Amino acid sequence: MTRKPNFRFNWKYALGETLLIFIGISLAFALQQWANKENERKKGLEYLKVFQLELTKNIRVIDNHVIRTKNDLENLIHYIELFNSDTAQKIRQPDITKMIESLGPPYFEDLAISSYQDIVSSGGTEFIKDGEIRRKIIQYGVFLSEYNSRAESSMEGWSETISPYFQAHANLGQMNFKRGIKLNISSDLFQNDKKAFVQNRKFTNILRAQIIQQDNLIQYASFVSDSLTKFNTLIQNYIK
Numbered sequence: 001m002t003r004k005p006n007f008r009f010n011w012k013y014a015l016g017e018t019l020l021i022f023i024g025i026s027l028a029f030a031l032q033q034w035a036n037k038e039n040e041r042k043k044g045l046e047y048l049k050v051f052q053l054e055l056t057k058n059i060r061v062i063d064n065h066v067i068r069t070k071n072d073l074e075n076l077i078h079y080i081e082l083f084n085s086d087t088a089q090k091i092r093q094p095d096i097t098k099m100i101e102s103l104g105p106p107y108f109e110d111l112a113i114s115s116y117q118d119i120v121s122s123g124g125t126e127f128i129k130d131g132e133i134r135r136k137i138i139q140y141g142v143f144l145s146e147y148n149s150r151a152e153s154s155m156e157g158w159s160e161t162i163s164p165y166f167q168a169h170a171n172l173g174q175m176n177f178k179r180g181i182k183l184n185i186s187s188d189l190f191q192n193d194k195k196a197f198v199q200n201r202k203f204t205n206i207l208r209a210q211i212i213q214q215d216n217l218i219q220y221a222s223f224v225s226d227s228l229t230k231f232n233t234l235i236q237n238y239i240k
Contacts, residue, residue: 044127045239047119052235054115055140055228061109062147062225066218068107069154073214075102080207088198096197100166103207106158106214108151111144130238136231143224150217157213161206169196
């Protein structure tokens, strides 16, 4: 007696094989997707680690700038009070020389931006899956631009007001007021005009304007430092 083929059995077997193949393909696809995401995650971490080094350095630069600017601010306040005090007429040439040395160019150091530029221009932010970190990277660029602009304005304020006044009234026209370098002037290098400094309203107003500018810079720099420190902590927790 001839036995009939079991088509029902063969159909189930074929379906089972098809399902296994489908599952295998799906699993392979899922594994590839996972591998791609893992590679992107690692790239994002690499970008962030380099970026964090620059961020940490810039925080130190800003903090140092705040300290130095506070010292400059204290000098400005000190000499306004001293040169307008009841005993101001007792001020002599060495005192004016010391004042000029103390009120040299404001301290300023450029912030590093290469890692920030790299992570933005190369599309590195696309590999960072944390939306808050991506937003703060853009905000970081705004902070850098505004901070450098304010620091440059502070330098320009000194160059356009205090420096010309010193050169006009203390015979310093031949001296080079180098950016960020305190002066070391011998008292015999010039004959100063005492009236231009002691109880002089114009000179006092110039110093007061510089005080306002320096104080505003300190407040903004302190705000930026605090914001970047929190950002640094956020990155550190993300890359652990």
